[in-house]
Amino acid sequence: MATTTQDQLKRAVARAAVDEIVPLLDRQTVIGVGTGSTANLFIDELAAYRHDFDGAVASSKASADRLKQHGIPVYDLNGVGTLPVYVDGADEIDTELSMIKGGGAALTREKIVAACAQTFICIADGSKYVERLGGFPLPIEVIPMARSFVAREIVKLGGDPMYREGVVTDNGNQIIDIYNFVIDDPRSMEATLDQITGIVTHGIFARRGADVLLLGRDDGVARITR
Numbered sequence: 001m002a003t004t005t006q007d008q009l010k011r012a013v014a015r016a017a018v019d020e021i022v023p024l025l026d027r028q029t030v031i032g033v034g035t036g037s038t039a040n041l042f043i044d045e046l047a048a049y050r051h052d053f054d055g056a057v058a059s060s061k062a063s064a065d066r067l068k069q070h071g072i073p074v075y076d077l078n079g080v081g082t083l084p085v086y087v088d089g090a091d092e093i094d095t096e097l098s099m100i101k102g103g104g105a106a107l108t109r110e111k112i113v114a115a116c117a118q119t120f121i122c123i124a125d126g127s128k129y130v131e132r133l134g135g136f137p138l139p140i141e142v143i144p145m146a147r148s149f150v151a152r153e154i155v156k157l158g159g160d161p162m163y164r165e166g167v168v169t170d171n172g173n174q175i176i177d178i179y180n181f182v183i184d185d186p187r188s189m190e191a192t193l194d195q196i197t198g199i200v201t202h203g204i205f206a207r208r209g210a211d212v213l214l215l216g217r218d219d220g221v222a223r224i225t226r
């Protein structure tokens with residue numbers, strides 16, 4: 001039997017997310033849209049319904065550009081109220097639907113848009129589903145002048161920080177990836193990292209985890225709720 005490629009799984013969950021949200025859309029609806037290869041496929045699938053909703057708030061310049069290329073209006077979050085839904089991928093997601101995000105360096109805007117959404121739908125291929133977060137290096141967005149200070153604080157917490165050279169976020173900041181970081185309790189680690197001066201955002205999404213996970217597997221898309 002032919003195995004399903006990761007790209008096919010991403011496409012399947014992107015389609016499943018569109019199927020899930022289309023019944024909720026009306027001409028006034030503005031939805032939140034994430035960043036990354038899975039989110040890109042979601043945008044492409046969503047384009048067929050662009051006349052059925054008002055527009056989107058994007059979590060990155062790249063996603064905003066892609067939405068606009070499809071003729072989907074993109075709004076500033078400041079001019080929009082609560083979003084009914086935010087759809088985005090993840091680098092890892094656990095059984096409680098806590099996530100590591102930020103592989104694409106868009107974590108800060110992703111966390112902000114997610115915070116404004118009533119429902120967070122995570123779309124992910126099966127490789128992202130883990131028992132415990134931390135196999136994927138945890139991205140942290142830092143104010144550039146604080147990079148070394150933050151790295152020293154991370155070492156105290158037991159992680160191995162690595163500067164993601166050459167990457168500048170949409171907010172003009174830098175990214176540190178934390179390798180070999182044990183995240184036994186995502187909510188507690190999220191709170192600890194929130195306290196470190198110089199960190200703009202880190203990639204643990206636990207307090208605001210996903211509400212729904214559409215997980216692409218060889219045998220189909222599983223719908224998992226919190």
Ligand SMILES: O=C(CO)[C@H](O)[C@H](O)COP(=O)(O)O
Nearest residue numbers: 036037038089102103104106
């Ligand atoms: O957090 C993200 C970007 O900052 C993405 O959601 C995450 O990296 C997953 O990306 P992909 O869908 O390409 O695997």
